[in-house]
Structures are given as C-alpha cells and as structure tokens.
Amino acid sequence: MKLSAETRAFEDRLGHRFADPALLVRALTHSSVGSPTRGDYQRLEFLGDRVLGLVMAEALLEADPDATEGQLAPRFNALVRKETCAAVAREIDLGAALKLGRSEMMTGGRRKQALLGDAMEAVIAAVYRDAGFAAAQALILRLWGGRILSVEADARDAKTALQEWAQARKLPPPDYVDVGRDGPDHAPLFTVEARLASGQAAQAQARSKRDAQQLAAKALLAAVEA
Structure with a gap:
C-alpha cells in the first residue's frame, strides 16, 4: 500500500516504519470516513488501551519497587488517561494525519482531545500488531518519556x-x-x-x-x- 504524503510524514514523526502500512492507515481513520471495507480505528483503539496499560503498569513497578498499590494506582491513571494520550498525540502532530469526514473537519476534529486520545491508542495497537509487544513498548516509553518520572506530581488531584x-x-x-x-x-x-x-x-x-x-x-x- 502506498501511503499519502501526510501519512508518510506522520510515520517519520512516529519513528516506526510499518511492514504493513494498512495498519497505520486504519489507525488514523475516524469512523466518519470508515466503511466495511476500509474500517476505522475503533477496534485498534480497544487493543491499544490494553497495550498501553500493560506497558505503564510494568514501567511504574520498575520505577518504584517499594510503591504500594495505593500509590501506583493514581500514577497509572494519570499516565493512561485520555488527556495524556491526547497530549502525546499533539506532540507528534497526529491530528495532521487523521482521516476525517467533512463534518468532523468542520468542527475541529483534528484538535479534539477525545479524538486525539483515541487515535493515539489506535496507533499503539497498530505498532503492536505490526511488530510485536517489544516494539510497542519501546514506542510508548519513548513517547511518554519524562512523564513516567514526573507522574507523582501529575497524579495529584x-x-x-x-x-x-x-x-x-x-x-x-x-x-x-x-x-x-x-x-x-x-x-x-x-x-x-x-x-x-x-x-x-x-x-x-x-x-x-x-x-x-x-x-x-x-x-x-x-x-x-x-
């Protein structure tokens, strides 16, 4: 599959070259333009949420071996919540690569927090299905970066x-x-x-x-x- 210029540019920003580019295209396709043959990112989003959760749970355990479950839970929630996923998506300009229907584009879909957060999870799943858990884990740890180390402050309500x-x-x-x-x-x-x-x-x-x-x-x- 030949990728569009926007999708190829996003692939470069993401830092993962897809063996199966169709996975990336689906991860970037909103339901407003999806079809039975083309598909959209909803199923990948479901999977990506779980992959992100596993990576973050393990990273938190390794970062603080003495932390209790009560200490870890709010840190985990701060790292996997939609707001954080959307912030990461903005940093790699995921919105510019999204495939949206006209109505979503007219209402600022490329900037919507919920939409960006969902698509970020879908992209994680696409990397996981394309190259396995280790590749998805490396991607997440690189993109989330310092957030993992500073999460104690972020987790404070x-x-x-x-x-x-x-x-x-x-x-x-x-x-x-x-x-x-x-x-x-x-x-x-x-x-x-x-x-x-x-x-x-x-x-x-x-x-x-x-x-x-x-x-x-x-x-x-x-x-x-x-």
Whole structure:
C-alpha cells in the first residue's frame, strides 16, 4: 500500500516504519470516513488501551519497587488517561494525519482531545500488531518519556489537595465559579475561578469545565502553599 504524503510524514514523526502500512492507515481513520471495507480505528483503539496499560503498569513497578498499590494506582491513571494520550498525540502532530469526514473537519476534529486520545491508542495497537509487544513498548516509553518520572506530581488531584488544605485550616471547601465561556460551540474555552473562604482565588481556562476547575485549583494551591 502506498501511503499519502501526510501519512508518510506522520510515520517519520512516529519513528516506526510499518511492514504493513494498512495498519497505520486504519489507525488514523475516524469512523466518519470508515466503511466495511476500509474500517476505522475503533477496534485498534480497544487493543491499544490494553497495550498501553500493560506497558505503564510494568514501567511504574520498575520505577518504584517499594510503591504500594495505593500509590501506583493514581500514577497509572494519570499516565493512561485520555488527556495524556491526547497530549502525546499533539506532540507528534497526529491530528495532521487523521482521516476525517467533512463534518468532523468542520468542527475541529483534528484538535479534539477525545479524538486525539483515541487515535493515539489506535496507533499503539497498530505498532503492536505490526511488530510485536517489544516494539510497542519501546514506542510508548519513548513517547511518554519524562512523564513516567514526573507522574507523582501529575497524579495529584488538585481539587482534592486544595480541599484537604482548607480542611486542615478549618475552612469550608473551596468554591468553583464559572467566570466565562468563549469560542465556538464545537471548541469552547471555559474560565473557572477557584475561591477560598479566606479570600484567596485563582482563575484558569481549559476546553472543559472539569479541566478548568483542576487547573484553577492547582494554581490556587500553588499560591497558598507558596
């Protein structure tokens, strides 16, 4: 199979030359353009999620032999969640290689977090099926890189940590106030302010209210701990 220029360029960015290029094409094909003969990435996504999970579980065990299950679980979740997969996808510009239907392209599909995260898992599965577990493992460890070493900070839930900080000082739980919403309906940008009863506050923006709350809590926690 002859790859398009965009797909070939992505293969170079990915750092894996496919023996079976059809696997990569399927991993990059969204259901909006898939067909019974062409297929899309959904089945590969299912497999890639499991391959990623196994690689990360093993990497965490090796990185910290003394960690308990309770310590490992939030680290694992931070490494395999859709937000992390999407961040990795952006770093290798996976969105530029996606094969999308017109409706998805018109609504910013190449930038959608959920779509990028799903496709990243599908690409992992494509590498696994093309060259085996060792190749997929090497790819994941290379792409995730320093995230594995810094995961302790990433795994910390900022909203929980801020609430614990407030409780320790006999303050009521923080409030999260929706300050604004900008951008088009298909790609909104939410602004949320985290507030403490002591009067301290911090704002943050993100593509979802949940992420904006977490970022605001993180910013406020950094301010009060400083």
